[in-house]
Amino acid sequence: MGQETIKLSFIEIPILLKFKIPISGPVSPYVFAGPNFVIISSANDLTEPKGQTSIETDLKDYTSSFNFALDFGAGAGFKVAPLTVIMLDIRYSFGLSNAFNDKGKQSFGFTSVKTTAFQIVAGVLFGL
Numbered sequence: 295m296g297q298e299t300i301k302l303s304f305i306e307i308p309i310l311l312k313f314k315i316p317i318s319g320p321v322s323p324y325v326f327a328g329p330n331f332v333i334i335s336s337a338n339d340l341t342e343p344k345g346q347t348s349i350e351t352d353l354k355d356y357t358s359s360f361n362f363a364l365d366f367g368a369g370a371g372f373k374v375a376p377l378t379v380i381m382l383d384i385r386y387s388f389g390l391s392n393a394f395n396d397k398g399k400q401s402f403g404f405t406s407v408k409t410t411a412f413q414i415v416a417g418v419l420f421g422l
């Protein structure tokens with residue numbers, strides 16, 4: 295026995311529709327949703343058998359180069375100065391397309407492998 299880990303690295307391009315909840319004060323809550331286009335840049339399988347040398351295999355030929363997901367979440371902006379806002383949001387990304395291509399599904403015996411992600415995003419917005 296041992297452990298096997300599949301690691302995917304990807305670039306996400308979310309296009310989100312944001313609705314700000316109208317309240318007065320220094321806090322501006324919002325909700326958002328929209329499509330997320332995902333480009334897979336690398337895929338690796340790390341096999342670590344007990345008492346043996348680890349083996350890393352490139353799986354890029356077995357994965358789709360492009361995936362599609364839906365993102366949704368909520369957050370808030372906190373005004374800390376006249377032109378400065380600290381924002382914090384929580385989002386969930388639900389994959390709709392297969393991460394493995396037909397060759398990968400046949401090789402590994404999977405019928406469907408879809409990505410999901412839970413993200414916490416923080417940032418600072420500076421006005422001009």
